[in-house]
Amino acid sequence: MSESSLSFAVTVNPSPRTAQQRAAILEKPGFGVHFTDHMVAIRWDKDTGWHDAQVMPYGPISLDPAAAVLHYGQEIFEGIKAYRHADGSVWTFRPEANGARLQRSAARLVLPQLPVDLFVESLRQMIAVDAAWVPDQDEASLYFRPFMIGDEPFLGVRGAQKASYYVIASPAGPYFAKGVAPVAIWLSTDYARAAKGGTGAAKCGGNYAASLLPQQKAQEQGCSQVLFLDPVEGRYLEELGGMNVFLVYGKTNTLVTPALSGSILEGITRESILQLARDRGMNVEERQVSIDEWKDGVSSGQITEVFACGTAAVVTPIGQLKGEGFSVGDINAPAGEVTMSLRKELTDIQYGRLPDRHGWLVRLG
Ligand code: PLP
Numbered sequence: 001m002s003e004s005s006l007s008f009a010v011t012v013n014p015s016p017r018t019a020q021q022r023a024a025i026l027e028k029p030g031f032g033v034h035f036t037d038h039m040v041a042i043r044w045d046k047d048t049g050w051h052d053a054q055v056m057p058y059g060p061i062s063l064d065p066a067a068a069v070l071h072y073g074q075e076i077f078e079g080i081k082a083y084r085h086a087d088g089s090v091w092t093f094r095p096e097a098n099g100a101r102l103q104r105s106a107a108r109l110v111l112p113q114l115p116v117d118l119f120v121e122s123l124r125q126m127i128a129v130d131a132a133w134v135p136d137q138d139e140a141s142l143y144f145r146p147f148m149i150g151d152e153p154f155l156g157v158r159g160a161q162k163a164s165y166y167v168i169a170s171p172a173g174p175y176f177a178k179g180v181a182p183v184a185i186w187l188s189t190d191y192a193r194a195a196k197g198g199t200g201a202a203k204c205g206g207n208y209a210a211s212l213l214p215q216q217k218a219q220e221q222g223c224s225q226v227l228f229l230d231p232v233e234g235r236y237l238e239e240l241g242g243m244n245v246f247l248v249y250g251k252t253n254t255l256v257t258p259a260l261s262g263s264i265l266e267g268i269t270r271e272s273i274l275q276l277a278r279d280r281g282m283n284v285e286e287r288q289v290s291i292d293e294w295k296d297g298v299s300s301g302q303i304t305e306v307f308a309c310g311t312a313a314v315v316t317p318i319g320q321l322k323g324e325g326f327s328v329g330d331i332n333a334p335a336g337e338v339t340m341s342l343r344k345e346l347t348d349i350q351y352g353r354l355p356d357r358h359g360w361l362v363r364l365g
């Protein structure tokens with residue numbers, strides 16, 4: 001049997017949440033707080049490859065205290081959602097792109113390549129047992145968190161000889177507490193998220209560990225996310241701690257986002273927004289954007305909107321940029337029109353309210 005057609009052994013959770021408990025959670029899911037009744041696990045080792053695919057009750061993972069992930073941070077992950085359509089069916093968005101990104105992240109951290117069709121199948125297996133956890137209210141979804149760890153019990157520093165892939169799932173409402181309202185962003189000049197030649201383009205846990213201190217500083221300044229500049233000159237925009245960033249030049253109908261630099265995460269939402277903007281006839285530019293361009297452009301009125309995007313936060317308007325000794329934008333101004341209409345178009349496709357003209361949706365259940 002080829003790895004990509006591994007069959008899953010299913011152990012049904014003997015004590016799942018009751019329908020009533022689940023309904024109470026789905027009513028106000030928050031983000032990343034509650035988890036469904038099951039998870040997927042697939043093992044890998046150098047000799048046998050991928051094997052032992054299982055759907056099992058959600059629960060703690062047992063690890064040898066010498067496992068590589070606990071010492072050298074050998075962990076990668078993905079974020080992807082399941083959306084319930086009006087007819088009750090459950091769909092996901094561009095899963096092959098997430099599967100391919102997981103492979104790129106794996107290559108950078110010397111973890112094994114999970115076949116993309118096995119990645120997609122792992123999501124399908126989750127929905128086969130936990131479909132009832134996909135919310136049906138507006139703007140809510142089931143957020144999958146696929147992840148992979150190096151779990152060989154060995155303190156030598158080397159590529160994975162043994163690894164495990166898991167999928168857990170968490171019902172999700174808005175990522176930010178205030179929903180789709182404009183957020184304030186803190187410019188980090190003391191810290192970079194990634195280094196030249198580092199792991200910025202990989203979705204690995206270490207990048208997020210590195211963002212925690214600047215993120216904490218951002219929160220102390222009343223900001224909900226941190227903006228990082230390039231790690232070489234400290235001059236060009238890269239991205240936020242967990243989202244890509246876009247500037248709208250309203251008068252010239254132009255959408256600008258930092259070009260992939262080798263240290264930016266290649267967001268699937270980013271790429272989708274670029275496509276939707278091109279489809280509408282907007283001018284689209286992927287290029288270096290200096291922090292001065294943002295500050296000056298907002299002050300002069302040329303930049304009319306700024307927004308962030310990612311799976312968790314979808315499209316979130318940025319009302320204000322703050323940093324040591326400066327502030328631009330107005331947090332109380334309403335969300336921009338282009339931002340909100342791109343957000344609406346993207347979510348209308350995801351929730352099946354608009355035709356899926358790019359073939360982005362894959363049915364899971
Ligand atoms: N940048 C970072 C650092 C992220 O964590 C994410 C979220 O996954 C993104 C960008 C956006 O990526 P995507 O749109 O694929 O979710």
Ligand code: COI
Pocket residue numbers: 078079080242243310311312313
């Ligand atoms: C996502 O948007 O899926 C992310 O990974 C962002 C954050 C929750 C880490």
